[in-house]
Amino acid sequence: MRLSERMNAARQQQSPAETSVLGQEPQVPVALEEAVQLAPVPVSKPVEVTAVPTDALAGLKHRAANALFDRMGARFNDSTLTEEDLRAAAREELGQIIDEEQVPLSPEERRRLIRDVADDVMGYGPLQRFLDDPSVTEIMVNRMDQIYVERKGLVTLTDGRFSSEEHLRKVIERIVSKVGRRIDESSPLVDARLEDGSRVNAVIPPLAVNGSSLTIRKFSKVPLTVQNLISYGTMTPEMAELLDACVKAKLNIIVSGGTGTGKTTLLNVLSSFLPGTDRIVTIEDAVELQIQQQHVVRLESRPPNTEGKGAVTIRDLLRNSLRMRPDRIVVGEVRGGESLDMLQAMNTGHDGSLSTVHSNSPRDAVARLETLVLMAGMDLPLRAIREQIASAVDLIIQIARLRDGSRRITHVTEVQGMEGDVVTLQDAFVFDYSAGVGSDGRFLGKPVPTGIRPRFIERFEDMGITVSPAVFGQTMNPAGRH
Numbered sequence: 001m002r003l004s005e006r007m008n009a010a011r012q013q014q015s016p017a018e019t020s021v022l023g024q025e026p027q028v029p030v031a032l033e034e035a036v037q038l039a040p041v042p043v044s045k046p047v048e049v050t051a052v053p054t055d056a057l058a059g060l061k062h063r064a065a066n067a068l069f070d071r072m073g074a075r076f077n078d079s080t081l082t083e084e085d086l087r088a089a090a091r092e093e094l095g096q097i098i099d100e101e102q103v104p105l106s107p108e109e110r111r112r113l114i115r116d117v118a119d120d121v122m123g124y125g126p127l128q129r130f131l132d133d134p135s136v137t138e139i140m141v142n143r144m145d146q147i148y149v150e151r152k153g154l155v156t157l158t159d160g161r162f163s164s165e166e167h168l169r170k171v172i173e174r175i176v177s178k179v180g181r182r183i184d185e186s187s188p189l190v191d192a193r194l195e196d197g198s199r200v201n202a203v204i205p206p207l208a209v210n211g212s213s214l215t216i217r218k219f220s221k222v223p224l225t226v227q228n229l230i231s232y233g234t235m236t237p238e239m240a241e242l243l244d245a246c247v248k249a250k251l252n253i254i255v256s257g258g259t260g261t262g263k264t265t266l267l268n269v270l271s272s273f274l275p276g277t278d279r280i281v282t283i284e285d286a287v288e289l290q291i292q293q294q295h296v297v298r299l300e301s302r303p304p305n306t307e308g309k310g311a312v313t314i315r316d317l318l319r320n321s322l323r324m325r326p327d328r329i330v331v332g333e334v335r336g337g338e339s340l341d342m343l344q345a346m347n348t349g350h351d352g353s354l355s356t357v358h359s360n361s362p363r364d365a366v367a368r369l370e371t372l373v374l375m376a377g378m379d380l381p382l383r384a385i386r387e388q389i390a391s392a393v394d395l396i397i398q399i400a401r402l403r404d405g406s407r408r409i410t411h412v413t414e415v416q417g418m419e420g421d422v423v424t425l426q427d428a429f430v431f432d433y434s435a436g437v438g439s440d441g442r443f444l445g446k447p448v449p450t451g452i453r454p455r456f457i458e459r460f461e462d463m464g465i466t467v468s469p470a471v472f473g474q475t476m477n478p479a480g481r482h
């Protein structure tokens with residue numbers, strides 16, 4: 001479909017404002033077509049000046065896009081021009097093209113037209129405004145006409161759409177080619193990290209059945225801090241004090257949570273508690289951690305090349321890191337056989353290591369670690385694996401996304417040892433759901449102490465680490481063992 005036809009079709013459809021899937025207020029629509037409809041019509045002026053026929057606008061947009069292609073010519077491929085220079089040049093050309101057309105436009109219409117055409121031709125089309133919007137943390141394109149975004153933990157369907165499957169494919173190709181990858185029928189699945197650290201996953205047909213699909217987890221240059229997590233209700237100031245003490249006391253800590261629950265963010269915050277004097281080695285699949293301390297070595301695994309060679313796994317890096325004299329090892333996420341090496345490292349003098357695992361409860365985290373150790377292919381008996389886990393891991397911090405979209409620490413659970421064949425877990429803190437839900441639909445509760453004195457307190461005492469009485473102050477109902 002030609003661009004002008006699409007504009008007409010879209011207009012007839014009367015695209016609604018962003019629709020909330022979680023019941024929050026719809027957001028203000030910003031698409032060009034709506035802007036045109038919403039433009040006030042001053043009675044004192046002739047109608048044709050303000051009410052530019054929408055067909056004419058669509059036509060103008062189309063002509064401007066073509067003219068821009070022509071005029072920019074070789075500059076599109078000029079590697080000496082930065083993205084910003086290129087954009088500035090394109091905007092200038094567009095301004096001239098529109099002036100030459102002599103279509104009367106309000107300043108707002110003109111601004112939007114330039115933005116939309118520049119976005120379509122140069123950038124990431126309808127994704128551009130979400131990429132530019134710092135409040136958007138995640139962009140999810142299910143298919144060319146369905147784009148969801150996440151803002152402040154809430155996912156909303158937007159009115160953004162690509163003109164066609166081809167348009168979406170072009171944008172996906174532009175994104176992945178920027179990082180030297182390609183996507184086509186022979187490799188229809190790409191997982192890549194952009195230069196700015198954002199994570200991109202693209203799947204095209206035939207694997208993606210309803211048309212190409214794209215997910216972008218935007219990388220925030222300013223990582224969330226412990227203060228942010230406190231203000232979002234993820235943890236209380238008392239819990240922050242406790243976790244700080246746990247990290248300083250060199251407990252081996254596993255953050256457990258589902259997809260996108262904030263595991264990496266929490267790991268980053270825990271890492272901020274590491275003493276500046278410790279030598280830290282971080283190991284990740286795609287570097288996300290932003291460790292502020294100085295004495296840090298960052299390692300990143302490498303996927304195999306197109307011939308399937310040259311891979312360096314998390315496991316390889318973990319083994320290597322043991323020879324790097326680390327005081328602390330931070331593994332971004334364990335999702336395979338490397339968990340055995342990590343447990344062994346934790347058990348052999350690398351106390352105070354931190355990692356995350358994908359699981360939905362502390363008990364589940366133990367089961368998940370068991371499964372991952374089996375993936376190491378060492379044929380260890382289950383009991384031996386459990387003993388490794390019980391003696392290696394001191395603390396499991398469970399993080400979850402609750403129904404209200406907020407991310408909360410739901411459990412701080414101590415791994416106490418073994419009873420028979422079972423790893424014994426004891427909750428020190430659990431989320432208090434009994435506080436109910438506020439008028440804004442958000443949970444009012446917070447993680448509160450169960451009243452059971454964790455054994456790691458002794459470790460604190462041995463190491464001369466103290467926490468204020470408020471940390472274990474207000475308790476809920478005492479909870480039993482799992």
Ligand SMILES: Nc1ncnc2c1ncn2[C@@H]1O[C@H](COP(=O)(O)OP(=O)(O)OP(=O)(O)O)[C@@H](O)[C@H]1O
Pocket residue numbers: 137138153218220224229232234257258259260261262263264265266407408
């Ligand atoms: N406590 C929090 N409160 C609000 N937003 C958060 C919180 N933690 C993380 N986020 C946001 O949620 C998104 C996902 O966070 P993060 O990458 O830490 O999750 P994850 O569990 O590691 O995800 P994955 O399973 O994909 O590895 C990010 O955009 C991040 O900014």
Ligand SMILES: [Mg+2]
Pocket residue numbers: 263264265333
């Ligand atoms: Mg993560």
